[in-house]
Amino acid sequence: MKILVIGATGTIGKEIYNTLKEHHEVYGASRKNDSYPIDITNKDSIEKLFKKLPKLDAVINAAGTAAWKPLSELTEEDYYIGIQSKLMGQVNLVHIANKHLKDNGSITLTTGILAEHYEPNTVPLSLVNGALHSFVNAASRELERNIRLNVVASGAIAGGFPKDKKFAGYLPVQIEDVVKIYEYTLTNTNTGQILKIY
Helix, strand or coil: CEEEEECCCCHHHHHHHHHHCCCCEEEEEECCCCCCECCCCCHHHHHHHHHHCCCEEEEEECCCCCCCCCHHHCCHHHHHHHHHHHHHHHHHHHHHHHHHEEEEEEEEEECCHHHCCCCCCCHHHHHHHHHHHHHHHHHCCCCCCCCEEEEEEECCEECCECCCCCECCECCECHHHHHHHHHHHHHCCCCCCEEEEC
C-alpha cells in the first residue's frame, strides 16, 4: 500500500511510520520534514503535499496541537489554537485527501482520551476531540468511492508519561498497542469508527 503518515516525527506518528515502512511504501510528512513538509493549519500546504505524491491508498494523521491551561486563564485565542490545528486541520485534511485517494481508500485521524474523560487544564483538547468524533460519525457516511474515515483515540503514551501515573483516570498505554490500532484501520472495512485505547 502507498500510505501517507502526517506527524511522522511525533511520538505516535514516528512509531506508525517506522512500523508501516517495513511492509508498505510510506511517505512521512511533518513540519520538520524537508522532503514532505506540511502544516495542517494551512490548506495550501496540505494541497501542495498531495499534489507531490502519487495516488495513495491511505492517509494517517497524527499531527495537531491545542492549548493547555486552566479554564480561568483561557482566552478566545487559546481555543483557536486547537480549533485551527487539531480540529480544522484534520477536517480540511479529510476534504483534500478525499480527492487524492484511490477508491476504497482509508483516512485515519487522531484524537484522544480527553474527548470523554477529564484531566485538569485540557478543556481546549476536550473541545476539539469531541467535535472530531462527531465529525467522523457524520462525514464518514457521506464520503464516496467507498473511502473510509475513522479516528483513533488513545490515552497518554507510556514513555512520554510516567507509567505509574494516571492521565484522565487511566494509566498510560504502550505505543506498540496504539500503532496496532492504526494498522487495523488500513484493512478493516468499517467506517465512522472511534477506536479507543486507554
